[in-house]
Amino acid sequence: MNLGLKLDGVGFAYDGTPVLQDINVSIPAGQFVSLLGASGSGKTTLLRLAAGLDPVASGRLSWNGVMVVGPSLERGVVFQDYALFPWLSVVDNIEIAIAKAKPTVRKADRQAEARKYLRELGLEAAIGRYPGELSGGMRQRAAIARALALGSPLLLMDEPFGALDPVNRARLQDLLLEVWELATPRKTIVFVTHDVDEAIYLGDRLLVLGSSPGRVIADLQVPLARPRERRRLLDSHTLQALREQVAAALVEDTLQRLKAA
Amino acid sequence: MSDYIALVDLQVPATPAPAGSAEPGLAPGWPRRALESVSVWIVLLFVWWAASVHLPLGDNPLLPSPVITAAALWESLPELWAGTLSSLTILIPGFALATLLGIVSGLVVGTSARLQRILLPFAKVAGPVPPTVYIPYAIAILPTFKLSAIFVVFIGAFWPIFQNSVAGAHALEQRYRDNARILGLTRFEYQRHVVLPAALPHIFTGMAVGLAFSFILLTVAELFGANAGLGRFVQYYADFADYPKMVAGILYTGLVTFLAMTLLDRVRRRSLFWLK
Numbered sequence: 001m002n003l004g005l006k007l008d009g010v011g012f013a014y015d016g017t018p019v020l021q022d023i024n025v026s027i028p029a030g031q032f033v034s035l036l037g038a039s040g041s042g043k044t045t046l047l048r049l050a051a052g053l054d055p056v057a058s059g060r061l062s063w064n065g066v067m068v069v070g071p072s073l074e075r076g077v078v079f080q081d082y083a084l085f086p087w088l089s090v091v092d093n094i095e096i097a098i099a100k101a102k103p104t105v106r107k108a109d110r111q112a113e114a115r116k117y118l119r120e121l122g123l124e125a126a127i128g129r130y131p132g133e134l135s136g137g138m139r140q141r142a143a144i145a146r147a148l149a150l151g152s153p154l155l156l157m158d159e160p161f162g163a164l165d166p167v168n169r170a171r172l173q174d175l176l177l178e179v180w181e182l183a184t185p186r187k188t189i190v191f192v193t194h195d196v197d198e199a200i201y202l203g204d205r206l207l208v209l210g211s212s213p214g215r216v217i218a219d220l221q222v223p224l225a226r227p228r229e230r231r232r233l234l235d236s237h238t239l240q241a242l243r244e245q246v247a248a249a250l251v252e253d254t255l256q257r258l259k260a261a
Numbered sequence: 262m263s264d265y266i267a268l269v270d271l272q273v274p275a276t277p278a279p280a281g282s283a284e285p286g287l288a289p290g291w292p293r294r295a296l297e298s299v300s301v302w303i304v305l306l307f308v309w310w311a312a313s314v315h316l317p318l319g320d321n322p323l324l325p326s327p328v329i330t331a332a333a334l335w336e337s338l339p340e341l342w343a344g345t346l347s348s349l350t351i352l353i354p355g356f357a358l359a360t361l362l363g364i365v366s367g368l369v370v371g372t373s374a375r376l377q378r379i380l381l382p383f384a385k386v387a388g389p390v391p392p393t394v395y396i397p398y399a400i401a402i403l404p405t406f407k408l409s410a411i412f413v414v415f416i417g418a419f420w421p422i423f424q425n426s427v428a429g430a431h432a433l434e435q436r437y438r439d440n441a442r443i444l445g446l447t448r449f450e451y452q453r454h455v456v457l458p459a460a461l462p463h464i465f466t467g468m469a470v471g472l473a474f475s476f477i478l479l480t481v482a483e484l485f486g487a488n489a490g491l492g493r494f495v496q497y498y499a500d501f502a503d504y505p506k507m508v509a510g511i512l513y514t515g516l517v518t519f520l521a522m523t524l525l526d527r528v529r530r531r532s533l534f535w536l537k
Contacts, residue, residue, distance in 0.1 A: 071442045083436040087458035
């Protein structure tokens, strides 16, 4: 049984300025958590700490009971700017992930597996192409395919759909939910976003960060059954109520900061 | 000249060719641009011819006419070809070694803050030293002329390649570094699959500078002590005041340099196809 992601009094400072302060959160395995907050509230920093890309300055951060001290294949990341290697074809970008996740698998089998992931994400046509030749939506699909290929039980996603147009965005949200809901056991996902509706549509739970320094100002459950239907969700009272709660928390945070200043 | 202008008018279509009608790889309007660059050569050739014919230069002019030079070039082709081969046995080992060591050491240094702290001050002093000053010393120290010439070419090509490799590795974007860390690449995999390809644009810049330096140093070194080679050919016929052959040698060396640079540029384009 996976013990999930645990943050105990986690803090982080950049050049002496506190970015995150006293974050206490426990995310059980298999939960889809949407991480909301204004720009500069430390959402990306929190994700980098969980990924092990930066070390925590204070407190304890553990995944499945083990302290996070550096990156690991246990914790996959989908970056905001895709971060595919532009000098590798799409399929080779995926294959390099498989090669690291399963070092004993032979090259031909790795290629076959990479193709499988790309087909799953509707990227058959892009297999031999290079990231520079693809649209933003296709690149992000490839980035997700690579994260899936790593086989990490924890996925950290940093505004992965932030740069996409609304149609592509909705499509990829549905695709992500579909892939996530079908897998057993389900992956644990921490999904950073600016978009409240996206956070509610995708998440089991909303974590809202306040700014300067970043700390949790709201922790809300999303009581909506899955699979979710986009159209019905849009005019549900639950959605309205959650929106208002998130907005209220952010307004309250802003007012407090103005008072302090 | 009116004939010439009429010719230009014939070659340039009055309206732009419809899209897709041009051959693949050629942008519309290419005949005009091709003609523009050819016209420079025609003008230069004409000026050369006019100067050699009309200036009072004496019986053995320092500026032989294009026709005489062409004849000298034709006559010297076997000798120039042998000289090319001789020069290449210096140029290729020197440049190849500089490329290999320059890239490897440049990438290693460029990805280590500590090595940069330790080595870059030294490189800043050693890099700008004109490599020609090493020539007499290299000839004195190394057992054969060929080895010393290779060494000098190596030194000249090494620094620009090294410095550009350091810069390329140093400029590696954070997201690719993060990505490599997430994937858990080993140090070698990181250098081979991430740092090297990301630094290639810089590296090719360094190689182009290094190759140009290599030709300069090659010909200078050959003036010192070679018994064959392109620089030696020019020096030899200059000593005998055989100016047609000397000028032919200069033109031929220019052509070889141009071909080498073009070849490198081809390799660069092929390797960097993924750049947007």
